[in-house]
Amino acid sequence: MDGGAAAKFEKTYNPGSVEGKWYEFWIEKGYFTAPSDPKSSTFSIVIPPPNITGSLHIGHALNNTLQDTLVRYRRMKGMSALWVPGTDHAGIATQMVVERDLEASSLTRHDLGREAFVNRVWQWKRDSGGKILTQLHRLGASADWEKERFTMDEGLSFAVKTVFVELYKQGLIYKDKRLVNWDPKLHTAISDLEVEQRKVKGRLWYFRYPIEDGGGRYITVATTRPETMLGDVAVAVHPEDERYSRLVGKSVVLPLVGRRIPIIADEYSDPEKGTGAVKITPAHDFNDFEVGRRHKLDEINIFDRDASLNENAPEKYRGLDRHEAREAVVMDMEKLGLVDKVTEHVHVVPYGDRSGVVIEPWLTDQWYVDAKALAAPAIEAVEQGRIKFIPERWKSTYFEWMRNIQPWCVSRQIWWGHRIPAWYGPDGKVFVELSEVDAGAAAKEHYGVDIELSRDEDVLDTWFSSALWPFSALGWPEKTSELRNYYPTSVLVTGFDIIFFWVARMIMMGLKFMGEVPFREVYIHGLIRDEKGEKMSKTKGNVIDPLDIMGTYGADSLRFALTALATQGRDIKLSIAVIEGYRNFMNKIWNASRFLFLNLGGYTPGKGCASEPSIVDRWILTRLNYTVREVESSLGSYEFDKVARTIYQFIWGEFCDWYIELVKPVLTGEDTPARYRTQSVLIKVLLNSLQLLHPVSPFITEEIYQRLRSIGVNLKSPEGGLADSIMVSSFPVFDESECDEEAYALVEFIKEIIAAIRNLRAVVGLHPTTTVNVTLFSTDEKMRGKAESGRDLIANLGRVAELNITRGGKPANAIAQVVGGLEVFIPVEGLIDVSKEIERINRELEKLIKSLEQSGKKLSNRSFIDRAPEEVVEKERERFKELSIKKAKLQEILEALSNIG
RNA sequence: GAGCGCGUAGCUCAGGGGGAGAGCGCUUGCUUGACGCGCAAGAGGUCGCAGGUUCAAAUCCUGCCGCGCUCACCA
The missing domain is CATH 1.10.287.380 (Valyl-tRNA synthetase, C-terminal domain)
Structure with missing residues (x-):
């Protein structure tokens, strides 16, 4: 061939001019589409569905690069590979976004009403939701977009209902009135996991409670929340605490309220803490709630849903919010001379992770999942190795949480989400069914007549629907071919921050409803920090925006950098300098290819080779095969950093630094057969290098491969035909017969002499x-x-x-x-x-x-x-x-x- | 309080019972006919500290020091 193709080789690789083109090409060719009737072995992944309100951040870039690398690799190995993309409806977050929009027109969701509001959210979703998925295109994600799902789409909604009804009928979902973590700003219950425990500097107030008929004596209790005294129903002391044993059985008169409350003995009281006597407020403290149940005490709820004082508080405090109430109570107690002392006190206070306000334990009716029952088989599956965690140590995190699991509160008092399929009769009798019609039928059977039912107002925790994702996204409860062919999925790739939120719950639900684990392996990657190890956040201004990075350095450089940094540790510190380094690597590959094109004079692809390979040829082929073996083994064990390092070292450190340099005289020399042979080895090594790199950096490898194709060089597909794209070419295989230890050692020795x-x-x-x-x-x-x-x-x-x-x-x-x-x-x-x-x-x-x-x-x-x-x-x-x-x-x-x- | 993880070159991190590694940074030289986003050469480390196991420890065990994360905890 002549220099025609080479002439177009710019000196510097420009990712911007090629990436979009190849993505479109892959889509058009349908290469991302998984066969619905796979003929080979399968490999499947479901994406951890990003929140629809989100936009691509660097964590998504990492997570999806790794998934894409795995999927592209397996596809090249000839497997039928399915990667299901989709998004999560993110109940609270999305509702908040739309409410904020409404605020602009001074409206609240209540002004619109439920139906109109939910329509508004759908409208928002159509306009701006799922932006993140198109951003994934930029990254090169080879997901099967035809199978994109949304956790609120019709199929998934049906799956959610089916699961809820089924669990209810098995007694694994129930309604209960107990204390929940109440968010007084968002007006909803949230689960334990959505509560953030923060250490804060507070105060400890010591209040004197006058003993009834005690001749002016007191029992002193300490509290960090003075306002809750208005709901006190007892004072507890330890049964063996001699200081107070005489007082057990007596009563105190609760100041400000006037209620007569007993002094009880309960082991919950810790003689070491505070005064050893503790006020009991069952309606507003989880521990007190237990004490209350043990002693059959009243539960006096003094807060409304805003955490303002309600009619159960003395009149003068009603309507105050909890902070005002605190001040008022303290002031009034002081006036009465009942404040013994006040001390500085560091303690832990629960905050809502979304709203950022202090969570109030509040007594309400909520729906609970009996997580303990579902956890047992899920623990067993991991114990028996039916699910493997990588790195393995995350197993213990999982076990620890699962073995101490609490009932999961799944109802949320918001509007955006899966509405709970429960209907109530006039007497409060509940009918949990798939539809209103079914509920009506059940009600008729129960009451004997047609009767008007009202539907439960609550929606489900978003994670409830996410827990079903590995099978609901494949079409369950329909018996789809996807479900048949691709469940269980091969691996779940995610961060350690959602092992509890999501991984554990998927395992529980998968086992319960599919009778089989949702995935065989869980690969847990680190979380990305800035170069100082700090969490990236907009307020800190240390955010590295993957879209910016891709614009400047190209998607391939970003992907390669993320892969190289994906060690089995926890934190991944990312800096621009690192990305720049790998951008340089991309340019190096580009220029090695450019060199090749400039030196293909007289070469005709496919023509046989007359000359025996030289020692240098045998050396690079040996080295190449070692590299293939190493890359495959590292991919198999999720050692992504090693994959990147191995490829980098081979292409730059061996192929470019040594092979190309050693071989230059042959390319310009007179020995035609030798030149021809060298050209074919160069092409083979370049092709295989590109293939090794393709799962990590798909764009540049496709660009160079297509240029090679234009001069008649082709790779084979796993089926044996010519590969139209490198992404459907057959991944290199370690070939013992191409390895020549002697030539290898010899050239290594020669390299030393040259050095x-x-x-x-x-x-x-x-x-x-x-x-x-x-x-x-x-x-x-x-x-x-x-x-x-x-x-x-x-x-x-x-x-x-x-x-x-x-x-x-x-x-x-x-x-x-x-x-x-x-x-x-x-x-x-x-x-x-x-x-x-x-x-x-x-x-x-x-x-x-x-x-x-x-x-x-x-x-x-x-x-x-x-x-x-x-x-x-x-x-x-x-x-x-x-x-x-x-x-x-x-x-x-x-x-x-x-x-x- | 419980659990987990991490201390290796100036920085970021691999490695992991038997000769200290990479990338970046640094120093020196270079219009070497692919690439200065490059080439070549170099400097730089009692592998946190103290014990123990072993023929042999940066690597395994124990303790300590320092750092981080997760869970629990509103007297």
């Missing part, structure tokens, strides 16, 4: 282009033979004019280096700083002597010889010998140097 020459040249301060005469000295014939076989290579990369390989005399006036059993000399012409060189060699010698001593010590140790494995001892002997030889040679060199001086 030694380069080092000496630098010492002498030779200009890179001036040539030099080099003597390679060895008394070992084999060694000289090896050097001889690399003569041209050494001469070329060492810029050697005359290469003398000899066992004869060593040159005088020369400086030297030792490589294995070989001495490398270059003459010293003119002035060099001999003393500096002596110093340098002395330093090397020092290190050498130290290792030699260590090695000698080992070998003279009887127990080492006796107990260490034979091959270790042998290796040590070998090493000792080599070190000794090297030491002797260095000493000779030193001597020779001092003669020059």
Whole structure:
């Protein structure tokens, strides 16, 4: 071919001009579509559905890059691969977004009414929801967009209803009146997991409660929440606390309220804490609630849904919010002289993770899932290894939570979400059915007549629908082919922050409704931080926006950087500098390809090769195969950082730095068959390198592959046909027959000789282009033979004019280096700083002597010889010998140097 | 309070019973016919501290110090 195709090769890779084009190409070709009737083995992933209100942040970029890498790899291995994309309806978050929009027109959702509001949310979703999925296109995500799902779409809503009704009928969902974490700002219950415990500086008030008929004596209780005293129903002391034993059974008169409340004995009371006597407010404290139930105490709820005081509080406090009430209560207590003291107190206060306000334990009717019952098989599945966590240590996090799991409050008092399929009769009898019609029928059966029912107002926790995602997204409860072919999914890729929220719940629901785990493996990746290890946030201004990054550096660079950083640790510190480094890598690949195109003169793809591969060819092919093996094994074990490192090292450190350089003379030389052979090896190695890289960096690899195709170079698909795209080409396979250990070792040795020459040249301060005469000295014939076989290579990369390989005399006036059993000399012409060189060699010698001593010590140790494995001892002997030889040679060199001086 | 993790080159991090590694940064030299987003050469580390196991410990165990995360906890 001629230079036509090469002419279009710009000097610098420009990702912006190619990425969009190839994404469209893949879509048009339908390459992302998983076969509904797979003929090969399958691989499937469901995306952790991003929140519809979200836009792509760097965490999504990481999460989806890793998924895409896995999917692309398996696809190239010939598997039928399905990656289901979709979004999550994010109940509270989405409702808040739309309410904020309404605020602009001074409206609340209550002004609109439920139906209109929900319509408004749908409208919002159509306009701006799911933006994040199109942003994933930029990243190159090869998800099957035809199968995109939304947790509120019709099918998933049906799945949610089905699950709810089924669990209810099995007694695993029930309604209960207990304390919940109430968010007084959002007016909804939230689950334990949505509560953030924050350490705050508060105060501890010590209140005196007058003892009834106690002759003016008091019992003093301490509290951080004075306002709750208005709901107190008892004072508890420890049964064995002698300070108070006389008082048990007596009563106190609750100040400000006037209620007579008992002093009770309960082990909950801790003599060490506070005064040892604790006020009991069952309606507003989880622990007190338990105490109350034990002693059959009243539950006096003094708050309304805003956490303002209601009619159960004394009149003067009614309508105050909890903060005002606190001040008022304290002031009034002070007036009565009933405040013993006030101390500074650091304690933990629950905050709503969405609203940021203090959560109030509040007594309400809510729906609960009996998580304990569902957890048992889910724990077992992980114990038995039917689900594997990677890294494995996350297993213990999972177990810890699952073994102490609490009932899961799934009802939310908001409007956006799956409305609970429960209907009530006039007497409050509940009918849980799939539809209003079914509920009506059930009611008729119960009451004997048609009767008007009212539907439960609440919606379900968003995570309830997310928990069904691995099977609902595949079409359950319909018996779809996707479900048949792709469930259980192969792996779930996610961050450790949602192991409880999501992973655990998916496992419970998957086992319950599919009778099978939802995924066989869970790969947990780290969370991305900024370069200082801090969480990225808009307020801190340290956000790295993946869209910006892709604009500047290209999606491939970002993806490669994220992959390289995806170690099995917790935090991933990302900086622009790292991304820039991998952008440079992309450019390196680009230029290696460019070089190839500029040197394809006379090459015809597909034409047989007349010439036997050279040692250098065999070396790079061996190295390539080792790389393939390493990459495949790392992908299999989710060691993404190793995947990236291995590819990087091979392409840059071996292919570009050595193979291309070693082979340049052949490409410009007269030996046509050799040139032809080299061209074909270059192409093979480049192609395979691109394939190895493709799952991580899909765009540049496709761009270069398509350029190769344009000159008639093609890859094969797993089925054996020509691959129209690198993404449907067959991933390279480790091929033992292409490995040549001897050639490999030989070229490694030659590389060392070249490095030694380069080092000496630098010492002498030779200009890179001036040539030099080099003597390679060895008394070992084999060694000289090896050097001889690399003569041209050494001469070329060492810029050697005359290469003398000899066992004869060593040159005088020369400086030297030792490589294995070989001495490398270059003459010293003119002035060099001999003393500096002596110093340098002395330093090397020092290190050498130290290792030699260590090695000698080992070998003279009887127990080492006796107990260490034979091959270790042998290796040590070998090493000792080599070190000794090297030491002797260095000493000779030193001597020779001092003669020059 | 319980659990988990991490302390390795100036920075970010791999590695993991038997010769200290990478990228970035740094120093020196270079219009080397692919690439200065580059090439070549180099400097730089008692692998947190103290014990123990072992023929052998950066690597395994114990303790300590420092840092981080998760869970629990409103007297």
